[in-house]
Amino acid sequence: MDTGNQAAEPIAAERVMIAAFYKFAHLPEFEALRQPLQQRCEDLGLMGTILLAEEGINGTVAGSEKGVARLFERLREQAELVNLNYKTSWADEVPFYRMKVRLKREIVSLGVTGIDPGSKVGTYVPPEQWNELIQRPDVRLIDTRNRYEYHLGTFQGAEDPETDSFREFPEWVDRNLDPAEDQNVAMFCTGGIRCEKATAYLLERGFKNVFHLDGGILNYLERISQQDSLWRGDCFVFDNRVTVDHSLRQGDFEVCPACRMPLTDADKQSPDYEVNVSCPKCVHRLTPAKREGLLERARQIELAQQRGERHIGKRQPQ
Numbered sequence: 271m272d273t274g275n276q277a278a279e280p281i282a283a284e285r286v287m288i289a290a291f292y293k294f295a296h297l298p299e300f301e302a303l304r305q306p307l308q309q310r311c312e313d314l315g316l317m318g319t320i321l322l323a324e325e326g327i328n329g330t331v332a333g334s335e336k337g338v339a340r341l342f343e344r345l346r347e348q349a350e351l352v353n354l355n356y357k358t359s360w361a362d363e364v365p366f367y368r369m370k371v372r373l374k375r376e377i378v379s380l381g382v383t384g385i386d387p388g389s390k391v392g393t394y395v396p397p398e399q400w401n402e403l404i405q406r407p408d409v410r411l412i413d414t415r416n417r418y419e420y421h422l423g424t425f426q427g428a429e430d431p432e433t434d435s436f437r438e439f440p441e442w443v444d445r446n447l448d449p450a451e452d453q454n455v456a457m458f459c460t461g462g463i464r465c466e467k468a469t470a471y472l473l474e475r476g477f478k479n480v481f482h483l484d485g486g487i488l489n490y491l492e493r494i495s496q497q498d499s500l501w502r503g504d505c506f507v508f509d510n511r512v513t514v515d516h517s518l519r520q521g522d523f524e525v526c527p528a529c530r531m532p533l534t535d536a537d538k539q540s541p542d543y544e545v546n547v548s549c550p551k552c553v554h555r556l557t558p559a560k561r562e563g564l565l566e567r568a569r570q571i572e573l574a575q576q577r578g579e580r581h582i583g584k585r586q587p588q
Contacts, residue, residue: 286364287335288509289342290488291356292328292377292463294388300324301373303348308371314340317366318509321374325386327351328377328463330509332364357461357488359518365509378463381437385470392469392480395456397490400483401500404428409454409481410447414439414468415506418531422513422523423503425458436464440471449476460505462486491516506532528552528564546571 297303300322307320314337320329327345331338338358345351395403404411404425413420413428420430431442447455455477457465465482472480483490487505494501496516504513504521512532513521523532529552537543542550546568548561556564 284334285360285362286332287338288330288332288359288361288365288511289338289356290330290358290461290507291342291354292326292461293351293354294326294377294386294466295350296388297322297324297326297348297350304371304373307345308369310344311341311369311371314338316341317364317369319366319369320371321377322371323374323377325388326377327354330366330507331369332361332366332509357485357492359488359514361511361520365511367510378467379435379437380440380467380471382440382471385467385474387466387470390470390473391466392457392473392482394484395481396484397493400490401494401498403481404456404500406454409456410452412455412457412468414457414459414464419460419506422506422532423501426500426502428458436467439464439468443468443472443475447472447477449478452477454479454481456481456483458483458487458490460486460507461488488514488518491518526552527567528556528560544568 303322307322311318311320311331314333316331316333316337318329318331320327320331331341338356342354342356345354403409404427411425411428413424413430414436416434416436417430417432420428424430431439431446433439433442455472457468457480459465459468462483462485465486469480469482487501488507491499491501491505491514499516501516504515504523506513511520512523512525515521523534525532526537526549527546528548531549531551533543533549537549537551540550542548542553544553547564548556
């Protein structure tokens with residue numbers, strides 16, 4: 271828990287590279303990779319989060335272009351990760367506070383055993399062919415992300431499963447989709463990992479024609495011009511940028527420090543909103559200890575701003 275005792279640091283001036291990546295691969299000795307990978311990232315000056323599981327690797331890191339390239343040179347020395355690729359974007363400051371390599375049961379948590387995208391997965395659709403597919407009247411277009419991500423931006427005509435976590439997605443599928451009636455199902459997510467697993471689940475459930483956007487929304491935004499785009503709004507990303515726009519530039523949204531949910535204009539105008547403390551979504555769920563910690567953090571942020579410094583944990587206004 272953030273106790274408000276974090277140090278302040280000077281505002282970074284250099285542009286940093288952000289690399290998002292994942293790969294489903296059989297890594298039976300994944301636990302042994304954690305400490306060497308943590309050390310390698312720290313030596314290269316990278317920050318971010320990497321998840322390791324027996325089913326593969328998933329992460330986002332930020333730092334210098336050279337540092338990112340050297341990390342992937344090392345990762346590709348693993349035979350199972352030789353073809354590991356990453357998608358890049360740029361920011362004015364590092365959108366993470368530290369470097370964490372974590373061990374997990376799944377690199378993306380669906381909560382259903384026996385689902386292996388490495389052996390069975392839906393049809394990859396490149397961004398250049400995505401518009402044509404999702405405009406077909408016989409295709410159901412499903413956003414596999416969570417409801418708050420959907421409301422920040424999605425593809426024109428996409429259905430919202432209204433889930434709060436990916437683990438709820440299988441139940442939604444079982445209630446709302448039918449292999450006999452839904453002959454063509456297209457799905458998408460931020461970078462591709464959730465919809466890969468979602469397509470594998472649908473194939474296990476007997477669906478025949480299952481498609482997913484290759485490289486996810488981020489790949490689409492990079493390769494399709496805004497003039498030709500069917501994307502509407504911003505795309506939520508899992509770092510301190512909060513969202514990116516169609517040009518992959520940092521959006522204007524902030525997140526609540528207590529619950530980490532994106533803050534809308536309506537949230538910030540609510541009497542239940544307290545700057546740098548909590549929002550209407552979580553204010554009534556805070557324990558006294560949590561609230562006191564957040565209040566102290568807010569005081570530290572204000573003091574750092576008065577000194578012209580950036581408090582770690584506080585995104586600077588653009």
